[in-house]
Amino acid sequence: MAARLLVVDDEEDLLELLVHRLKRKGYNVDYSLTAEDALPLLKKHYYDVAIYDIRLPKMDGITLLKETKSIQPDVQVLILTGHGTIETAIEAMKVGAFDYLAKPYNLSELELTITKALENKMLKEKNESMRKIIKKQNDFEMVGQNRRFQEILHLTERVADSDVPVLIEGESGTGKELFAKALHYWSSRAEEPFVAINSGALPEHLLESELFGHVKGAFTGAAQDKKGLVEAANGGTLFLDELGEMPLVLQVKLLRFLETGEFRRVGDVRERRVAVRVVAATNRDLEKEVAAGHFRQDLYYRLNVVKLTIPPLRERKDDLPLLIDFFIKKSMPDIAKTMSADAMAELQSYEFPGNVRELHHIVERGLLLSKGQTIEAADLLLPNHSRSSEFADVPCLCSLDELERLHIERVLNQVEWNKTKAAEVLGISVRNLYRKINQYDICG
Ligand SMILES: Nc1ncnc2c1ncn2[C@@H]1O[C@H](COP(=O)(O)OP(=O)(O)OP(=O)(O)O)[C@@H](O)[C@H]1O
Ligand SMILES: [Mg+2]
Missing domain, CATH: 1.10.8.60 (Helicase, Ruva Protein; domain 3)
Incomplete structure (x- = not known):
């Protein structure tokens, strides 16, 4: 995706020239003549790089820089300075500008600085996400050299990045949740949410609303619209713990969600759609539960594409x-x-x-x-x-x-x-x- 830039300069000719040139380079460019007009833009869009003239009619470039950093801390700000404003430029660096260029600037020089700012931003983002992932990975460590355990670990690694649902079976305390987290943190979803819901721990009537959310007035006590965990997990992993405890009526809705990615909040007529990876765990033998009529066969088949069976200790x-x-x-x-x-x-x-x-x-x-x-x-x-x-x-x-x-x-x-x-x-x-x-x- 093209980087998004914001340019603010009160010299209209210069601004036009610069915007034109940057657009030709393939950037998405927004612009304004004043700092006041730039603020609403900053609240509406994420920018990668912002280029501000230091002298602007009312609010000056430094104040705009400070405002920008409080709205969008990650945006890289370049300051354009006139003659005799070097001190202000240095002040700008102190409050978080990425770099400054003296006017009249050379356009290729400016482009080079933009490229550097973009690289810097990408590097920072990468570091940040690595830091998060490393922290999360340190939160769980999986110990085991046993051959079967290792086989399951390898399978976990292989399927982590795919979207197919995974069913984890195993007795209590074997590490089902640990494997569910591994599936999440070893995938490209690692930075997105990992959301767990335990079907056994909630009363039946609350489970659906917890999972899919509800709209105001859907039932007594539903004072306002509420997002469900399915939405909270968007982009990441939804971990359905103790799936065997899920009531049959809800199993139907879950199956539909797995097949289409669509669901409705309780009491709502609108369909919503999210992209989540579903991982389910159970300490029951689901095949037996199906035979006994406690678990839907179609849902079982749907979830049984990849099964991790964790051996008891x-x-x-x-x-x-x-x-x-x-x-x-x-x-x-x-x-x-x-x-x-x-x-x-x-x-x-x-x-x-x-x-x-x-x-x-x-x-x-x-x-x-x-x-x-x-x-x-x-x-x-x-x-x-x-x-x-x-x-x-x-x-x-x-x-x-x-x-x-x-x-x-x-x-x-x-x-x-x-x-x-x-x-x-x-x-x-x-x-x-x-x-x-x-x-x-x-x-x-
Ligand atoms: N291979 C392992 N290496 C290190 N710690 C482990 C391993 N397996 C399980 N544990 C630890 O044992 C505890 C239980 O694991 P976990 O909660 O994942 O089990 P579970 O199968 O989900 O249990 P339950 O069915 O009771 O919910 C956790 O503290 C987990 O960190
Ligand atoms: Mg568990």
């Missing part, structure tokens, strides 16, 4: 030493603690129903409880080993809330963190279970 125990080392360094970067051979052996024979998340917690607890340089088996408090005594440990004088929390935790552990099963055992809805998990801050 018990099937990739060869990664235990690496992961443990990673979590120890993460918690205590300065202290070199290690697992004792006994502790390691216990971990090797443990099943990890809560997968990597559970391992993380076990390591953190081990670090906290260990006294010397090594974490001993006893410091791990592995649930299997303490389960029988755990219940006896529930203090008699505890509140009902405390008891509820402990009971939910035990049930979750017992059913390997399968929330559907846990909800069944507890006799509550999955949604209700999610609420309690959040309320009590329960994690595997």
Whole structure:
């Protein structure tokens, strides 16, 4: 796309000549004779380079420069100065001008300066986006040398940049969200938003409006128009977490959105369109859910183009030493603690129903409880080993809330963190279970 320039000079002939020449060079050029007329333009369009005469009738070029920087900090401003205004030119540089040229200037010289300003701007933008990406990439690190894990990582890299939906299956705590983020940050969408929505965590009636937005008056309490997350994710990635929990009625709308990119805000008749990459995760076996009539087959097929199946930790125990080392360094970067051979052996024979998340917690607890340089088996408090005594440990004088929390935790552990099963055992809805998990801050 051609760069967009803004030229402000009160000498009409000079301005005309310059604008004509720059347009011929292929730039998009806007112009005005006064600073006052330039301000509305700055509020309306993004400019790459602005060229201001320092002497203008009312508001001068320096003031315009300052205004410009507060409206559009990234625009590169060139100042044109007359004789005897070098000091002002230097002042201009101090308040953020890219460069200045003395009048009468040579047109080729001006063009060269514009090119430099554009290059400078591009470089800055590139640095900025690299900085952002590096920061985000540092926020998540994926550890694993296991062959299956590596295969999935490679597949993730290969499909990251494409637009096709991706379905991520895996038990709780295996790293589904981590993979969803990898798909985003390893793609050209990295600088665009990554927006997550958990179908299990919201009451059914709010989910649609959260996802697609609503218009004023769509339902009681809808006091004004509201954008949905689909719109917030425009250009980036929409992560549909716990997709298996999505109500069937909403599944129909999601399918339509996946097929056409179109949707309606709740209560609206207008179609809207956005471009988002959809990544969905589930810890249920969707094929079984389809067979049971809980999940739409057409939506399943639509999402199943690329499937990442993250293996449970018990099937990739060869990664235990690496992961443990990673979590120890993460918690205590300065202290070199290690697992004792006994502790390691216990971990090797443990099943990890809560997968990597559970391992993380076990390591953190081990670090906290260990006294010397090594974490001993006893410091791990592995649930299997303490389960029988755990219940006896529930203090008699505890509140009902405390008891509820402990009971939910035990049930979750017992059913390997399968929330559907846990909800069944507890006799509550999955949604209700999610609420309690959040309320009590329960994690595997
Ligand atoms: N391979 C890995 N390397 C490093 N950390 C990992 C790895 N896999 C998972 N983790 C960490 O384990 C925790 C759980 O991961 P994540 O939230 O992605 O799991 P999940 O599959 O989405 O779980 P749930 O089904 O409960 O939502 C996170 O803190 C994540 O950073
Ligand atoms: Mg998750």
